[in-house]
Amino acid sequence: MYRDSNTRTLLKTVTWRITATATTTILVFLFTGAIDTAIQVGLLELLAKMLFYYLHERGWDKIKWGKEEVPAFVLWITGIPCSGKTTLATMIKEELSKEKLRVQHLDSHDVRPLFPETGFTREEVNNHIKRVGHLASMLEKNGIITIASFVSPYRESRTFVRKLCQNYVEVHLDTTAEVARRYDHNGFYKKVDEGIYKNVPGVDVEYEICENTEYTLDMTEKNLEEAKQEIMQVIKSRYIK
Template identity: 35%
Template sequence: MRKPAVIWLTGLSGAGKTTVARKLAELCREKGICPVLLDGDEIRKVTGQGGFDEESRKAHNLRVGQLAALFEQQGHLVIVSMIAPYAGTRQAVREMCRCYVEVFTDTPLEVCIRRDPKGLYRKALSNEISEFTGISAPYEAPDAPELRIDTSVNDAQECAGMIWEYYSGLKK
């Protein structure tokens, strides 16, 4: 059994967080670990939480953080993928966890806009969506993440491998 931990992938919409998280979960299963995978968008759908204003986002991030910390305390490896735009909220989640690994999916905004998997940047840039992270709402990039990955330079499998390498080096 590997060390329980929370691996928190943060970055802009379209940066590749969910894709990398899924690849990492596959890699973990290949290594005999069944991780808990928490995706911010999926949890939003399940809980029915609306609201993309600052307070709603912070509350959502803290709820996911509490859930991740609970799973970690029960001995699980937890992989979280969500924008999590506020540094203070990510710090609060870090403090909830025993072993928190922040992974900044530092893919350039231009690449995220070009990918636009959900059509959200197009809507944000044409003012159909307000309070869109990276366009009309802030994203506070991590100052000192444990890892920094860029999915415009490395594919999702390579990024997952980098995260696995880091995680494998953690002391139990």
């Protein structure tokens, strides 16, 4: 997903040649005792080898042999509110970033405010997830690994997103509202109890499980670190060889 730009290659050429030429100049001086000769040889070598090194680097950059391609993919993390989706997605993004990969995290907390008129009826939620799915698929087509963390409770919209993406992995964080309440640090379920939030999956709306979900993690028994390790193993076995 990354390649050296011409400018980067040129900078590498210059810094390496300064180091190498200084070494050559010192060695010539030690053998001949003539500082003028040492400087002349050093300058000649500097110019000649900078040119050849630059051509060598650009030539290798055009050769595909030995390069390991990591295909872009969409990792869709779904589950009821406060099941750990955002935190888990952030952890996975950090792991993938260590591999020097281009990764984008799409999260409901960041995306939904862009569409403030969107409500929480079944139709509105489905349309919202479809919009996000289009964005995720576009990022994937442009070579960017995309991690999406959304409740996305309905089969219809998740199936729609799956069909849009070329490489799609769906992970369902399976838990109960009772367990999710333990990880609710923002008072979400308090507002549910007060009747402020309605149409909440796992409370007054069913979360629809898909039969073709790639991985279902039982979050009543696992912690987020264990979940991260499992998902990273899946990603590495599929995409990062």
